[in-house]
Amino acid sequence: MSAIKANSYVDITDVLCPITFVKAKVAIEELEDGQILEIKMNGGEPLNNVPRSLKDEGHKVVQVEDHGNGTYTVFVKKGDL
Amino acid sequence: MKIIVNGNEVVLDKEVVVKELLDKQKVSMQQYVTVQVYDDIISRDDFEKIALKEGDSVEFLYFMGGGAQ
Amino acid sequence: MSFTNDQLERYSRHIILKEVGVKGQKKLLKSKVLIIGTGGLGAPAAMFLAAAGVGTIGLVDSDNVELSNLQRQIIHLTKDVGKPKVVSGQETINEMNPDVNVVTYQEWVSSANIIGIIKDQDYDFIIDGTDNFPAKFLINDACVLTEKPFSHAGIIRFHGQTMTYVPGQGPCYRCIFKNPPPPDAVPTCKQAGVLGVMGGIIGTIQATEAIKYVLGIGELLTGQLLTYDALDMDFRKIKLPLVKDCPVCGESAKIKELIDYEGAVCELKQN
Incomplete structure (x- = not known):
């Protein structure tokens, strides 16, 4: 298991491009x-x-x-835009 | 003498005042045209007084209605 | 306010843009744009603003849809002929985007009502899509006096022009064109004709300016007149000076009240 503590979580396995990125972007903009x-x-x-x-x-x-089942978890740190 | 009128080069054989340039460019209804030379809007009263110089940038600005009907 | 899944999908191409994003789309949904004239310019402007998710759109027009409008006023359909333009426009927008609240004003603007219309929803930005000079000067003066930004435009034949006024950031329409021409001195579209797409191009530029203003991005057409010649396919940006002695926005402005100018004879029914 990961040692990284996330502040928020979003699952984009149920949507297709470009909503994948849109959902990730919406989630990260709230952080x-x-x-x-x-x-x-x-x-x-x-x-x-x-x-x-x-x-x-x-x-x-x-x-x-x-x-290992085709899904991945990616941890992203919000940058200063 | 060359001047720039609405972005296009115009060659003149002698110095002209604004009014003469309007005539030369066949601008109709001159009383409703706004003339701008560089950063100045020329008063209509001065159309016959202001002479244009080599290289001057002149804009003729026209009323444009239209849109709704 | 958080987005529904439908909104995420509808606005995904905006949200993906770095310059818009979630925050920008929320700004658009909260924004209020008033469109005066639901014709050649106002129709495409209204449609793109509605599609973009501008939350409140005000439509001002007293006319009914005529068959001769349909060559360019794409918000109205053949079945709408005879219907008030603001009602037809509202119906098209409602079908396009349920997020948009359309406020209709079925009247001509005049010195008596324009300030009330602008203040009705405290609009953020105003689009001048009118076809006559009394209205154009009235809109300019009302926006200067109420300190509202607006987009001016005009189209005729194969020509179009547009500029944006933002209070304190550049010249107003009256800085450049001091007074309206006398009635009938300058031809209108009805007399001179206009290529149908001209309103699409220039009205869409007006919508772009409204969106950029709301988002606070890019450079607006403040202090610049964009002219377009469709036959030569030539766009030009003319830098405009700020006129210190402008009668309405200048340092010692004389115009403190709105003026109802006389309209052209063929436009009398509007005034």
Whole structure:
């Protein structure tokens, strides 16, 4: 299990692009700078694109966990925009 | 002499006042045209007094209605 | 206020934009834009503002939809002919986006009602989509006196122009055009014709300015007149000076009250 303590959690495994990123973005905008968002997502397209889009907006991906069943948990630290 | 009128170069054989330029450019209803030379809006009373100089940038601004009907 | 799943999906292309995001979309949903004239300019402006999720849209127009309007006033449909334009506009917006509250004013603006209309919902931004100079000067003066930003525009034949006034940040319409031309001196669309898409292009630019103002992003057309010539496909931005002795927004402004100018004969029914 992760040692990272997240401030908020969002599951985007049940939606498709671009709502994946939209839901992650909505969740992270509600946090304060430096807080951590835990995002559960599917592998493939979401895993390829969502963390990259969040990085482009100035946030930092701190850890990625592979659950071995096609889903992943990505921890993102909110950056100062 | 070259001046710029609404972004286009206009070649003149002699110095002209604003009124002469309006005539030369075949601007109709001159009393309703706003003339701007660089950052100044020229009063209509001065159309025959203000002479244009080499390289001046002149804008003719027109009333434009339309929209609803 | 948090978004429903439908809203997340509807506004996803906005929310993805760094310059809009969740906060910007919420600003849009809380914003109030007044559109005066639901015609060639106002119709496309209203539709894009509604699609964008501007929460309150005021529509001002006294006219009914005529068949000759449909060549360019895309908010009205063939079945709407004969209906008040504000009602037709409201119906189209309601079908497009249930998030938008449409407030209708089925009247012409005049010195007697314009301030009341602007204050009715304390609109954030005003779009001048009118077709006559008395209304254009009235809207300018009312916005200067109530300190409201607005977008001016005009279209005729293959030409269009637009500028944005923001209090204290640049010239007003009267700085550039001191007084309205006498009635019938300058042709209107009805007399001169207009390519239908002109309102689409210029009205959509007006909607863009309203959205940018609400979001606080980018550079507005303050102190600049954008002119468009569709035949040459030429856009030009003309830098406009601030006129210190402007009779309405200048340092010692003489105009303190609104003026009802006489309209052109063919527009008399509006006044």
